Amino acid sequence: MRITVVGSINLDLVATAPSLPAPGETVTGATLARHPGGKGANQALAAEKLGAEVCLIGRVGDDAMSGEALALMADMGVDLSGVETDVAAPTGVALIAVDPSGENQIVVAAGANHFVTPEQLPQRIEGALIVQLELPLATVEAAVGRSTGFVCANLAPAGPVSEALLRRADLIVVNEIEAAYYGDSLHRGGGRVVVTKGAKGASMYQRGVEMAWATPPAVEAVDATGAGDAFVAAIVVALLEGMDPAEALKFACAAGAVAATRAGAQPSAPEREEVEALLAG
Template sequence: MASVVVVGSINLDIVASASRLPTPGAKVTDALLTHHPGGGGANQALAARRLGADVSLMGRVGSDAEADTALALLRENGVDLAGVVEVPDTATGVALIAVAASGENQIVVAPGANLRLMSESLQVPAVDALIGEHLAPRDAVARAIETFDGFTCVTLATASEVDEVVLRHADLIVVNESEAAWYGDSLALQKGLVAKTSGASGAALYRGGEQLARAASPAVKAVDTTGAGDTFTAALTLALVEGQPYAEALSFACAAGAAATQRNGAQPSLPTRDEVERLLKGND
């Protein structure tokens, strides 16, 4: 069993599922409201665990009732939470998510306790791989990746400035189409692998600007795309650590991401390894 540590955000997702997403200044009044555990780091940790890895999570939650909800599925699935610290007098991070019937979403995040993840307090365990989520404080992610002795992955989850240490030391960088466009040629200058995701169109893997592999995403009926990117990242990291060839690893990750869109909610939708492998076989 591969071992993975994730440094990233932990949130409570407040989800409004509606027929369509609102345009600026408009209202949509047919939504159904639900609450789910979420946060990019927490999603990646649970995804890796359900795909078969031994997983630990490093992050921060508030001293409130929302923390218990945010951590519930991680505890239930056996993710090691020794690195998750409760911050007094601080709110747990919250994501406000609107989801359309098509599966598309809009997300606004109030990070709360996630901002209190400090680099000097990190004691990263000796494991096979580390995933750093860029929505966590940048200095904490940079220190974790710079000092970690193993396979490192970073998700540039928003198009914003990133510490050069992260880019220089990452063995794998994951971006979507808009993030890839924002970072531009700087990604091709890095020594590590770069995975560029294109939603339902699949993904491609590069090194030094040269394409190494491309994979299609299995055709599925998307219900909610929240968490699909986090699942892709966890699956690709795990597959590469396991020694899967680039093309097979990318296909596995695309199938995992697609599988995560078939149920509502970020963490409730995360697939098991059996579910991903069945989807892969059905796509052959």
């Protein structure tokens, strides 16, 4: 199972605080941690740990943060030959605040991610493809246009995309906020649409009709930062393995649940055995 991920690479600076700040509020008493992140990198690592052979295409800065940002993927064997170093822009950084329940607020400084261009992509992308919207839209759409196989578009963060991308995607994954942003346009293509709802689970639609739904197993959430990316990786792996929609949703919900029990977007990425054990009860 070969998956190419075209996406962002960040270093996450995570402040775990007693509460999340309201506008204009300063919250003290936080603890700081540094973790590899970026939606593209998170999904690449999670897919590799769930059993896929993954190649990541992205960009980092020529700085000390780049090594931290790539370390876990390198250790797990993700193919990083498609990651280029930008001598003029810094490695992307995400500033994340997390409260004791696992809820979070995130601000991203894209850095080198902003300079991933269509010229960096191969002319033909074989196998499955996963994209998100933390890279320039022209690059995302070029990747989708050059793909010859299964395409998953995680339309996060929400923003304008072309009708061609929506129609080409075999699978679109959004959360409830993103689903509201796109509205009925998500369902105009022939592909499947998955809407995630956090602890309430996820539903899969085709042409606007719900075809399957699942809820995650109960867990004690610590940090939801990487749960959505684990879900995306897992739903793609499950569908490529031939699971039916209901099975695939259950598998992906369990992967997201495991990820929510640990801190950090990439350190929380679940092993295949953990997901299967949680599903087995």
